[in-house]
Amino acid sequence: xxxxxxEGVRKSFGGAAILHDIxxxxxxxxxxxxxxxxxxxxxxLLRIIAGLEQADAGRxxxxxxxxxxxxxxxxxxxMVFQNYALYPHLTVAQNMAVPLAMRRLSVLGRLPLLRHxxxxxxxxxxxxxxxxxxxxxxxxxxxxxxxxxxQLSGGQRQRVALGRAVVRHPAAFLMDEPLSNLDAELRARxxxxxxxxxxxxxxxxxxxxxxxxxxxxxSDRVALMQAGRILQIGKPRTMYDDPASLAVAQFLGSPRIxxxxxxxxxxxxxxxxxxxxxxxxxxxxxxVTVGLRPETLRLTPAGPLFAAVEHLESxxxxxxxxxxxxxxxxxxxVPAAAADGLRPGxxxxxxxxxxxxxxxxxxxxxxxxARAMAHV
Amino acid sequence: MSEAARLPAALEPRLQSRLPWRLHPEAMAGLLLAGPAVLAxxxxxxxxxxxxxxxxxxxxxxxxxxxxxxxxANYAELLGDPGFRIALRNTLVYVAAVxxxxxxxxxxxxxxxxxxxxxxxxxxxxxxxxxxxLLVSMATAxxxxxxxxxxxxxxxxxxxxxxxxxxxGSSDWVLxxxxxxxxxxxxxxxxxxxxxxxxxxxxxxRAAAETDGARxxxxxxxxxxxxxxGPTTLFVVTITAIRCLRVFDTVxxxxxxxPNKASEVLLHEMYLEGFTYFRIGYSAAITVVFLVVVLGLxxxxxxxxxxxxxxx
Numbered sequence: 001x002x003x004x005x006x007e008g009v010r011k012s013f014g015g016a017a018i019l020h021d022i023x024x025x026x027x028x029x030x031x032x033x034x035x036x037x038x039x040x041x042x043x044x045l046l047r048i049i050a051g052l053e054q055a056d057a058g059r060x061x062x063x064x065x066x067x068x069x070x071x072x073x074x075x076x077x078x079m080v081f082q083n084y085a086l087y088p089h090l091t092v093a094q095n096m097a098v099p100l101a102m103r104r105l106s107v108l109g110r111l112p113l114l115r116h117x118x119x120x121x122x123x124x125x126x127x128x129x130x131x132x133x134x135x136x137x138x139x140x141x142x143x144x145x146x147x148x149x150x151q152l153s154g155g156q157r158q159r160v161a162l163g164r165a166v167v168r169h170p171a172a173f174l175m176d177e178p179l180s181n182l183d184a185e186l187r188a189r190x191x192x193x194x195x196x197x198x199x200x201x202x203x204x205x206x207x208x209x210x211x212x213x214x215x216x217x218x219s220d221r222v223a224l225m226q227a228g229r230i231l232q233i234g235k236p237r238t239m240y241d242d243p244a245s246l247a248v249a250q251f252l253g254s255p256r257i258x259x260x261x262x263x264x265x266x267x268x269x270x271x272x273x274x275x276x277x278x279x280x281x282x283x284x285x286x287x288v289t290v291g292l293r294p295e296t297l298r299l300t301p302a303g304p305l306f307a308a309v310e311h312l313e314s315x316x317x318x319x320x321x322x323x324x325x326x327x328x329x330x331x332x333x334v335p336a337a338a339a340d341g342l343r344p345g346x347x348x349x350x351x352x353x354x355x356x357x358x359x360x361x362x363x364x365x366x367x368x369x370a371r372a373m374a375h376v
Numbered sequence: 377m378s379e380a381a382r383l384p385a386a387l388e389p390r391l392q393s394r395l396p397w398r399l400h401p402e403a404m405a406g407l408l409l410a411g412p413a414v415l416a417x418x419x420x421x422x423x424x425x426x427x428x429x430x431x432x433x434x435x436x437x438x439x440x441x442x443x444x445x446x447x448x449a450n451y452a453e454l455l456g457d458p459g460f461r462i463a464l465r466n467t468l469v470y471v472a473a474v475x476x477x478x479x480x481x482x483x484x485x486x487x488x489x490x491x492x493x494x495x496x497x498x499x500x501x502x503x504x505x506x507x508x509x510l511l512v513s514m515a516t517a518x519x520x521x522x523x524x525x526x527x528x529x530x531x532x533x534x535x536x537x538x539x540x541x542x543x544x545g546s547s548d549w550v551l552x553x554x555x556x557x558x559x560x561x562x563x564x565x566x567x568x569x570x571x572x573x574x575x576x577x578x579x580x581x582r583a584a585a586e587t588d589g590a591r592x593x594x595x596x597x598x599x600x601x602x603x604x605x606g607p608t609t610l611f612v613v614t615i616t617a618i619r620c621l622r623v624f625d626t627v628x629x630x631x632x633x634x635p636n637k638a639s640e641v642l643l644h645e646m647y648l649e650g651f652t653y654f655r656i657g658y659s660a661a662i663t664v665v666f667l668v669v670v671l672g673l674x675x676x677x678x679x680x681x682x683x684x685x686x687x688x
Contacts, residue, residue, distance in 0.1 A: 052586060071586070073590060079587045081583070082580075087603070098589075102588055107592075110595075148687055150687055
């Protein structure tokens, strides 16, 4: 078991740069999610860690050993693929046994007919089957060992793919969107199981996903990628509450953070003609963006934000109130009772948790609040 | 029962009175739509086969006396006909030699072409040339290549001190020569089919094999490539076997079954009986034997082997 270190990795495919100078360190046993929109380079980075892709520049080390030039087979990493990549002609048990057989058996011992000719292979074979059974029991797929992948459901295939990864206790797990082919309920359940599996095995894990919910709920740390760069790395909570840029704030959180473009006037922000009680550390006249999470908005009769209701989405306990403040769309997550009876076109007023408002420059960089919040 | 559910039942008697048969309209439509295909199949495939079967039970000869029903006499004659036995034996030897050679060589070539970084289209086209060229004209080239005195092959052998071989003229060598030409003829076809099969293998499987520790190309071949090529291989073997069974044009143009019937094959024997001696009935019996062999192969493919290569 070991940490992973990536230094200055670059990659381009036929002139198109996919990764620009990526550096990243994972502590031993850490669970890190690489999250970002499709095409941001997260899968390419994962494949470079696995050795399936060669970096144009930079170094990859696993457990302190430089593996940049090593073949995937020599890196001691296990990969879980988006479409499972199970061998269709082998049973579940044989699928899970492959990584062990490749390491513990001789070439002769792996051949179906010649294996009886090579000495010492029978004991190794028994050891492999014991390990497979143990891993299968851990994943509750012991009863499927004799089936072929074609006879399994998506969720069961996913478990077999996980089983094939855990069975040999690798230095690192690399997972490439392993849940994206499962339905919502199964996804939520498997999410929990992968976290528990990681906790039990304590193996360093790199988890690629485009789903911010997976990244937020599963990881020790999240690395948010966009256009071949890492925008920010941090604990999920920190990334959400204290994003480094507007792009990070917009990617994390569902529904998306509200962004209100405005200008600084007499130390306060004016949005759509409304003076808001936020004080950015910026000179008068500069353009700023105020970011308000939907759950920080409250309906009050005296709030400073005026908006017109567009439509209402009921989530059960809460409702999403879609409104428009002038030309700016504004979504609020409010208790269902508070939104009861609101009709499209109706005027509402919002109060917000102003100290928690996120401020950004017009270019999207993070901006601090100016004075002590006592003034507000 | 709701009003809507009862409505069609109320309409039914009226509908049925208008239809010529007591058939559901959907079944009628189905029959009408399948009609042309059924007609074409019957006229073009089933009737000729039936006619062939009937002819094989007669003593029909073109320009001969009116045909008589002779039952299985043609088949009985086949059993005792040394010419037919030689033709059958030669055909089976030809299949047994050409089939494994072209499949193995074709798979090897396809793997090399697929693994290479450039020139795929070029190699694919080069190996496919024999398939698209007219074999009768290519046979002229082979005749020159294999000519006992002026042929380049014998001259090249002479450079190594090997005595000239009468490739097409000696009964010891003629079948070997035809087999070589057969491999050359089938190779491109096999290569193209395997190349198509190789591109259909999901790249993730190869990636999974790499991370699972399959270091050598040989390991990855056994773990991924060969099993995933199962359906392709089965198809290639069946198609190539049938193409080999059908060997005719090289025999007809280069050897006419000679010398001394050493290169006689089923279809050429059938051709001789039917179109040279005009013994249509006897020739039909040979064709029936040929059809049975081909059908047997196809049945073996669909009934026995299909299930073992699709991994369901």
